[in-house]
Amino acid sequence: MNDDLPSEIERIRKVSQDADCLATEQEVAAAFDTMAQAITQRLKDKLPVVYCVMNGGMFTTSELLKRLDFPLEVDYLHATRYRRKTEAGDLHWRVEPEVAMKGRSVLVIDDILDEGATLAAILDHCREQGAKEVTCAVLVDKKHNRKAVEGFSADFTGLEVEDRYLFGCGMDYQGYLRNLPAIYAPQGL
Ligand SMILES: O=P(O)(O)OC[C@H]1O[C@H](OP(=O)(O)OP(=O)(O)O)[C@H](O)[C@@H]1O
Numbered sequence: 625m626n627d628d629l630p631s632e633i634e635r636i637r638k639v640s641q642d643a644d645c646l647a648t649e650q651e652v653a654a655a656f657d658t659m660a661q662a663i664t665q666r667l668k669d670k671l672p673v674v675y676c677v678m679n680g681g682m683f684t685t686s687e688l689l690k691r692l693d694f695p696l697e698v699d700y701l702h703a704t705r706y707r708r709k710t711e712a713g714d715l716h717w718r719v720e721p722e723v724a725m726k727g728r729s730v731l732v733i734d735d736i737l738d739e740g741a742t743l744a745a746i747l748d749h750c751r752e753q754g755a756k757e758v759t760c761a762v763l764v765d766k767k768h769n770r771k772a773v774e775g776f777s778a779d780f781t782g783l784e785v786e787d788r789y790l791f792g793c794g795m796d797y798q799g800y801l802r803n804l805p806a807i808y809a810p811q812g813l
């Protein structure tokens with residue numbers, strides 16, 4: 625963190641102001657509506673446990689939960705490959721889920737499927753723990769051919785977005801800007 629707070633705030637504001645908007649707040653809201661309908665259709669009679677993947681997944685989890693009108697349990701887990709950086713490293717488990725998933729129908733929610741290694745590892749973990757059915761939802765699937773598992777996609781995807789570094793709707797730029805209600809890409813990335 626820069627010791628000069630005003631200049632750090634200005635730097636982050638400028639990244640946000642200069643960025644390209646790739647999906648507006650209205651487009652994002654419509655995507656959440658559609659995802660929630662599909663999730664309801666599939667899980668409404670299964671008493672699922674919903675796991676939010678922290679930190680990025682909290683925005684999408686919250687937006688989806690508001691739209692899911694059936695009984696479910698909520699928990700969270702924290703596995704990260706990026707740790708505030710814009711390039712990935714090894715998967716690091718910070719917090720494992722507390723609500724047991726053995727025999728349960730599980731829905732894992734995250735903000736983005738980029739290379740997909742994070743989600744693939746989390747889904748494997750859920751299966752290893754004995755979940756009966758494992759599904760996943762992401763707001764964004766990034767369009768490129770670098771997926772960790774070829775052809776890997778989420779069960780519920782909100783938007784397909786071009787191959788640039790993204791922020792907003794839970795996705796961070798150097799730890800910041802997760803709180804923006806639309807999806808952006810910074811200049812030059
Ligand atoms: O598909 P991948 O290439 O594996 O990347 C996607 C993951 O990266 C981000 O998490 P990150 O590790 O940055 O942690 P964060 O949620 O705290 O931002 C994002 O929230 C996903 O969990």
Ligand code: HPA
Nearest residue numbers: 738788789790791795796
């Ligand atoms: O494009 C991204 N933005 C923010 N976080 C991410 N984690 C993987 N890809 C991204």
